[in-house]
Amino acid sequence: MSIFPREIESLWTLFTAPVVWAFHFLACYVGMALYCARRPAGLDHDMLRLGLGAVTAIALAAIVVSAWLAWRQWGFGTDDPPHDDATRKDRRLFQGFATLLLSGLSFIAVIFTALPLLFIEGCFP
Amino acid sequence: MPPTENRPRAKPHLPLFILPFCLAGCSGSQSALSPAGEEASSIYLLLIVTTCGAAVIWCLVTALLVYAGRSRRHVYSAGAGQKLILWGGAILPTSILCLLLGYALWLMPATRPWLTNNETSGFRIEATGEQYWWRFAYRDAENGISFDTANELRLPVGERIRFALRASDVIHSFWIPSLGGKMDMIPGRTNFFSLEATRPGIYRAPCAEFCGTSHALMAFTVVVMEKEPFREWMERQTNLLRPRETEGARLFARHGCAACHTIRGTQARGRIGPDLTDIGARQTIAAGTLANTAENIARFIRAPHAVKPGVKMPAFPMIPQAELTALAAYLKGLQ
Ligand SMILES: [Cu+2]
DSSP, X not given: OOSSOSOXXXXXHHXXXXXXXXXXXXXXXXXXXXXXXXXXXXXXXXXXHXXXXXXXXXXXXXXXXXXXXHHHHTGGGTSOTTOOSXXXXXXXXXXXXXXXXXXXXXXXXXXXXXXXXXXXXXOOO | OOGGGGSOOOOOOOOXXXXXXXXXXXXXXXXXXXXXXXXXXXXXXXXXXXXXXXXXXXXXXXXXXXXXXXXXXXXXXXXHHHHHIIIIIIIHHHHHHHHHHXXXXXXXXXXXXXXXXXXXSSOEEEEEEETTEEEEXXXXXXXXXXXXXXXXXXXXXXXXXXXXXXESSSOEEEEOTTTOOEEEEOBTOOEEEEEEBOSOEEEEEEOOSOOSTTGGGOEEEEEEEOHHHHHHHHHHHHHOOOOSSSHHHHHHHHTTGGGTOBOTTSSOBOOSSOOOTTGGGSSEETTTTEEOOHHHXXXXXXXXXXXXXXXXXXXXXXXXXXXXXXXXXXXXXXX
């Protein structure tokens, strides 16, 4: 059994990257807001930053996997867009290409969401 | 021929020579373009960087457009076109945005709260936005400094000053364009903020969040002073007491002004309106609305709403003119 799903043609990959982006966004903002409201004793701010950094790395990895699946569905770029024939093949390629672009967008969005972690040195007083 | 055709057309001449004079608006007491504080300088730098960057990109895109529209073109392969879109349309803008975002985040003082929070005690100014004026409280528990003033803020040059910002009624926004960025004042919440002035001078600070009818008439004056004069001013304020038994003080009490206003040392201890202990020394009255003259003070007392619609001070049409003049002279004399 391979870790990648054998099924090439799937709608699931289309959602994966934006959903990862959404969860990463929530993890960062809700996590930081809860931390700053509660200021738990055992957890310091830099640990939270590192933790969210790890969450970011995992999210980026998940998006790369979804992008790879999309690339495979797109036939590894052997065929050029716009894939607009009413054929099964073109439908598959179109979906793969759209998924790949969405993964790219989500990848950048996750980086932009996480960027403040590099600079924020503490909670607002 | 219709008669209108005979009339010489009014030529909408733009007097171009006026334009350079508009630049005068860029300097002055309320301009983010002539920074007099740390934060304002970094905001100014950010503005210059983004404007120049945008200008370069605009020139490149326009040059590309002209190049694409020239008469003798030759055809590129689809692959080359796609490469151009990938690099010029996706990778390049994304990297530039990433750099800009990083730079702007790095500039934000709010990301570095040690600027404001490395000590919880010490000197700070508590500013409260009220419809339509500003309450300022100078506090320093260790050095026994505790006095209130209103509508005029005095700051020392070259020292980081911490602020606690509050609002008593609706949202206001605290903004001294020459010194730094904005921070909202929100009822039920205390926002912390800090500023460091780098150049002495007198600056104007408008309320930057619509707060009611007289929002546009809600401003304060900022006087940035050298350190020594500032210390002396604080010293004087801390010990400032006005004589209680003057004619002016009696009038002030008799007409009910004392219910809302404080004049330190006298029986006037009201907290509803601005502290008037040093009203005579301020640049303006009624939160930046009128020049500070005895006539304007009298005019404001007679009919505050005529100067500032919606104002929370009642009108005093019943005070005899002679007493009003005396009252205004008394207030103008509180320097
Ligand atoms: Cu206001």
